């Protein structure tokens with residue numbers, strides 16, 4: 239775990255005074271917004287991205303594409319029942335350097351854009367936050383080289399680096415080990431239609447994490463008119479093929495970010511309340527959809543209706559034994575709920591979280607234990623034994639999901655202070671206001687529950 243830069247700002251996480259009853263409109267999905275931007279930028283005609291997430295990760299993506307020549311215009315129409323509100327008009331153009339891309343600490347930007355840069359004319363330099371230098375990128379760099387790109391990197395095979403775009407890329411078959419991040423596969427597939435021979439990605443390492451995110455990539459490519467062969471469609475295991483083709487300019491409405499719905503649904507579970515998330519899609523590739531089963535197993539129940547997804551807690555939280563390798567980004571909030579449960583939990587299959595925004599396994603164990611918890615790291619996850627927690631500072635290591643996890647614990651434990659809650663802006667603009675809005679009098683707190 240890298241040390242958190244010193245932040246003195248501490249946010250007193252509000253304690254719930256009763257069962258939370260609220261409807262919370264969650265902003266758009268980071269993963270969908272950033273894929274939609276890349277696909278629209280590579281299309282042969284303009285397209286629309288409606289209800290985009292406007293957060294640090296997606297604004298960095300938009301800025302990077304603009305730096306390479308793409309037009310992205312922001313329009314706001316009055317939000318009414320029959321309008322989609324805010325939208326981005328994406329106007330593809332000849333991609334070119336010289337340009338500099340700030341990836342921040344966005345995995346989607348640092349992995350999805352080097353293949354785009356290889357299609358540009360001229361040098362594109364990639365740099366980012368200190369943590370971005372430590373996050374794995376070798377799968378993308380080595381694959382692009384094998385497919386014909388020229389890249390100046392360093393002995394670590396990581397950021398910072400420069401892609402010397404040649405205006406086109408041969409493409410073709412390539413083998414990668416994507417066991418440290420599914421984003422390596424998504425990155426190569428997203429730009430694949432624009433490579434001269436398309437691309438065939440063969441994963442040759444250990445278990446691939448975050449398969450729903452690869453399915454999201456495939457679905458969105460197909461929506462943009464690409465032809466994609468997948469293992470699911472009777473192809474070889476761990477092999478994806480994208481044929482060379484033009485991409486269509488689409489009009490896409492971004493779904494709410496279901497992973498960012500996690501802390502709000504957790505509030506219902508932890509306080510024995512009821513929380514509704516409007517616009518929950520009936521069918522989706524987002525990993526957050528798994529929360530329906532996971533939180534139900536932890537003691538609540540949920541219902542998908544016209545109003546959205548309503549999750550109802552019972553006031554009792556059960557521990558869980560779960561393999562989360564497909565839905566790793568849900569782990570911090572699940573760990574927070576597990577720390578408040580009445581039986582122990584084992585979270586497995588998430589060793590790759592050590593290479594996320596921070597080492598999430600080490601950070602969760604340390605911070606929950608400093609509040610009096612009993613969490614140990616295993617080889618591939620966490621073992622969480624419930625114990626009475628007390629207040630204290632919860633450090634967040636520039637990790638949005640550590641901060642939202644801390645807020646969940648704060649609902650049930652007085653005196654939790656979340657360091658640098660502003661880090662939630664990576665994917666969730668104005669989290670503190672959404673959170674206190676959920677708890678506020680308008681939301682209607684019911685009589686005191688188990689908190």
Ligand SMILES: O=C(O)C1=C[C@@H](OP(=O)(O)O)[C@@H](O)[C@H](O)C1
Nearest residue numbers: 269419420421447448451566567
């Ligand atoms: O492609 C995506 O949008 C994502 C894939 C996953 O990455 P990893 O496979 O690196 O875990 C996920 O954790 C990340 O938050 C978003």
Ligand SMILES: C=C(OP(=O)(O)O)C(=O)O
Nearest residue numbers: 343344345346567594595
């Ligand atoms: C791992 C995450 O992000 P990134 O897209 O930066 O990999 C995350 O959002 O949990």
